[in-house]
Amino acid sequence: MSATAAVRTRAVAGAPARRRVWSYWRFYLALSPFYVLFAVFGLYPMLSTIVLAFQRWDGLSARKFTGLDNFAFLVRDPTFWQALENTVVLFLMSTVPTLVIALLLAVMLQSAVRFTSVYRIAYFIPNVTSLVAMAIFFSSIFSTNFGLVNAALRSLGIPQQDWLGQPWGIKIAISTMIVWQWVGYNTLIYLAGLQAIPKEQYEAAKVDGAGPVRTLFSITLPQLRPVILFTVIMSTIGGLQTFTEPQVMVGNSGGTGQSGMTVVLFFYRAAFLDNDYGYAAAIALSIFLLVLLFTAINWRVFRGRGEDR
Amino acid sequence: MRFRWRGLALHAVLVLALLVFLFPFVWTIIMATNTTADIYRFPPKFSFGGHFFDNVRHVLDNVAFFQSMANTAVVAISTTLLVLFFDSLAAFTFAKFRFPGRNALFVILLATMLLPAQLAAVPQFQTMALLGWVGSLKALIIPGAANAFGIFWMRQYFRSSIHDELVEAATLDGCGFFGTYWHVALPSARPALAFLGIFTFVGSWNDYMWPLIVLTNPDHVTLQVALSTLNRAHGVDYSMVMTGALLAMIPLVIVFAVFARQFIKGATEGAVRG
Amino acid sequence: MALTRRTLLGGFAAVAGGALVGCSSGMDTGTTKKNTATELTMWCWPGGLGKSVLDDTIAHFPDPKIKYSEVGGDFKQKLVTTFNGGTSIPDITGLKGEDIASLLPQAERFVDLKTVGADSVLGDYLDWKVKQATTLDGKVIGLPIDVGPTALYYREDVFAAAGLPSDPAKVAEQLKTWDDFFAAGVQLKKANPKAPMVWDATDLYDMVVGQDTERYISKDNKFIGDQDHIRKAWDTSVKAMTLQIDGRTPSGKPDWNAGLDLGTIPAHIGAAWVALDIKSAVKKSAGKWRLAPTPGGPANFGGSFLAITKNAADPQKAFDVIKYMLSPDNEAKAFADAQIFPSTPAAYDKPQLKAADSFFGGQVPIDIFGPAAKAIPVAYQSPFDDAVAGPFHDELKTVQTGAKTSDAAWSAAVSKAKAIAKRQGVQ
Secondary structure, eight states: OHHHHHHHHHHHHOOOSSOOGGGGHHHHHHHHHHHHHHIIIIIHHHHHHHHHTTEEOOSSSOOEEOTTHHHHHHHHOHHHHHHHHHHHHHHHHHHHHHHHHHHHHHHHHHHOOSSHHHHHHHHHGGGGSOHHHHHHHHHHHTOTTTOHHHHHHHHTTOOOOOGGGSHHHHHHHHHHHHHHHHHHHHHHHHHHHHHTSOHHHHHHHHHTTOOHHHHIIIIIHHHHHHHHHHHHHHHHHHHTTOOHHHHHHHTTTTSGGGTTOOHHHHHHIIIIISOOHHHHHHHHHHHHHHHHHHHHHHHIIIIISSOOO | OHHHHHHHHHHHHHHHHHHHHHHHHHHHHHHHHSOHHHHTSSSOOOSOOSOHHHHHHHHHHHSOHHHHHHHHHHHHHHHHHHHHHHHHHHHHHHHHOOOTTHHHHHHHHHHHTTSOGGGGHHHHHHHHHHHTOTTSTHHHHGGGSSOHHHHHHHHHHHHHHSOHHHHHHHHHTTOOHHHHIIIIIHHHTHHHHHHHHHHHHHHHHHOOHHHHHHOOSGGGOOHHHHHHHHHHSSSOOHHHHHHHHHHHHHHHHHHHHHHHHHHHHHHHSSTTTO | OHHHHHHHHHHHHHHHHHHHHOTTOSGGGGTTOOOOTTEEEEEEOTTSSOHHHHHHHHHHOOSSEEEEEEOOSOHHHHHHHHHHHOSSOOSEEEEOHHHHHHHGGGGGGBOOGGGGTTHHHHTTSOHHHHHHTBOTTSOBOOEEOBOOBEEEEEEHHHHHHTTOOOSHHHHHHHOOSHHHHHHHHHHHHHHOTTOOSBSOHHHHHHHHHHTSSOOSBOTTSOBOTTSHHHHHHHHHHHHHHHTTOBOOOOTTSHHHHHHHHHTSSOEEEEETTHHHHHHHHOSTTTTOEEEEOOTTOOOBOOOOEEEEBTTOSOHHHHHHHHHHHTSHHHHHHHHHHHOOOBSSGGGGGSHHHHSOBGGGTTBOTHHHHHHHHHTOOOOOOOTTHHHHHHHHHHHHHHHHTTSSOHHHHHHHHHHHHHHHHHHTTOO
16 A cells, blocks of 8 residues: 555656655645544643533532542542443443344344345434434324324333333333434444455355354454444443433433433533533543443454464 | 246345335335324324414424524535545545654544544533533534544545546646645545545434533534424324424435435445555 | 634643743633623523513614523523623523522622612512512622412312312312322322322422521521421321322423323412413313412422623613513513413402413412412522432432331431531531
């Protein structure tokens, strides 16, 4: 790759090998919008979040440096631990089914001959819909006396459940919505990955007499590993930031026993409802560490084994 | 014979999944065309009713729906156009040229994808306050005008779909850097642009927490905030809320329908292969 | 594009400069900036003010023109972020009763109404209500719009069918305490298993807390949420659950709306403004509802204020506007408009309030709400009261669903509430 790139550069600029950095200004200008925006609206706020995490501030009076107070309080705040647990449980309850279903659908879609584009478009539609509208929709179908889910249960002779009033019911409702929304997206990504696997590998497996299950485990999954890593990381980043679904479905308090309280909702409350900005910053930093930790774990699980590339 | 059965079973599962995915939309339409009383009875009513326009009127009585839809459209369209331009330009530069610091800049770009932006909301809000943008739509458009994911995505596409010879040829024809981008790179990247465009449009349309925080001016709320207001009103009228939900989804479905083919192509073609 | 970039660079320089100058600058840029005098902006939430009163006020004060905005969603959050953002701050704003205590520490955002001549009218309003908007050093930041004295709303037909007293006078006599109320609930359940007396036991909890003269935090800033008066309210709520007369239907939800009409929610205890919710929710049962005093004594729920921000271009003018809007005559009109219950006792004698209400079978609501409004117990409400109360609600719900025992949920609630209190500097 580097050889062709060198040719290209010469072709475009037609300049000698050693030039001043400034002569590349067009490229830097082309890249600048992202970096400038990031510096102003990304980097600077994050740096001040770090500073803020060591301060106490209500948004009105002067800021006070309080050292590690915010963190000391955070580790002893039962609501924080609960929010953490909720977030991880919700993440597992939604991401695992999403990715498994998406993978199965992708494998099936690839072996189906007809109507594949109809399926693909239809599967993706949940992802291009209004999130708040769908959160309202899901809270209505899970409502106690008049919800569709309970109507279905009753017609099967099963007693109705108070879905959005029960700690586990809240989690089921929220993760159902996330699964519904993200299966199609991940199916498309997996399908792209599947199409990139060379056909010869499958033919060779067929010659060896491997059945569909063995083919799945010996060829499809290993070949798909980087794509799976990509989807797992994207789901981790998204899943650990769940906010809209619980906020719309059970409100700012997080519902019964705060079982819909996610870390981002906890953060939002501390900052914009309680005006406890320093504490909110400390929460934000902890969530960031959590995301890093999860990403690192994912990386090890999906990439670290055997061949490092 | 066995083969045929397998095909049928396959399609049966796929169609079932399709119904599950599309059901909420159908049910939303049913709720939006009936009265709340029709929805909340057992067994529930499963057919379309004739109350849609009454419900629309109720929505309009409660929130400035079209105003907030217009605001959302302005935000989503401008954000999308800016993202498409800035991201593809940066991606093209990364994909096809060498210059000092390229790798370092790219690594920084990848690293920023890990930073959860919404957690920096407090200082971001302060920044907006300093710029005097609180309550204005600028506060939604400008910070999202370029993003790392889009640059990453487009770069993968440019690398695999544009031949170096093409870039060289364009240069020999006298196209400058920008000319090559405009005349060669952009036209060949339509599927990828469609994907990124829809992705951005939907994301911007759906953004909830940030508008909730930063749009303090009641005349400038976005659709998602207006919808949640509708949902919070005391003694909620569900068929009205679902009508609002339906109206909020229609533009997205239209945009998606128009670009669906390009989009699917972009999503499945080459993009993740890099 | 170039413009954007330049603005951005400018912005970046400003931000970097701001960061260097010091961290104490920041969100409070707007406090000193006055609004323009060409317009008088006013914010309130949907249904917060009477429509005819509002129209009349706008017509009455043509110069400068009043621009009224209805702000939906979480009103307090919107208001506080707007203050912090420093732009488009209204001249006059509504403040909700449940938010007033937590806004008192931000009193410097608001004009002390005593400085613009409020002293002459403060005496016209219910004393305990004015106190809610008074800081410890005596500043008054809001003039009361309305109050929310509670009463027992009940279905006369459902009560009668179960052999319970159904005439308001008899109900008042027999359902004096919570124990009476629950005993009647048990009898009702026997006669009519589909009609739980309590609509939602966790909602009931708040009513019982509101009947006491102490809440979660004492006047000298100590956490008292773990003490007997709160535990008593908690146990009252749990008792409704264990007696199985709890309908588990929080008010304002579709299930509640439907239940009122179906007779499956035969009673509700709520503030005067709940009448509007019930009236808009029911069709068939109009005329079958009655009012009686709250078992165990009246409490107050909600009831809001109008305040003037420091940004107001002309605070005196703004005060004239709110004084006009909240005069006894106009408060009586607002009651006729939208059941906004007056905060000035002088309004209780106006014809709009003396009118019999056919929805309540010809009962005169003021006969119940008027005495209740005057007998509200005055409780100190700390700015952090609301935040501390949160865990109690959330944990009580776990008892209701059977996920936790009462004692386990209680200790979880107390420990979470203590953590929040400690965070806010409460001992």
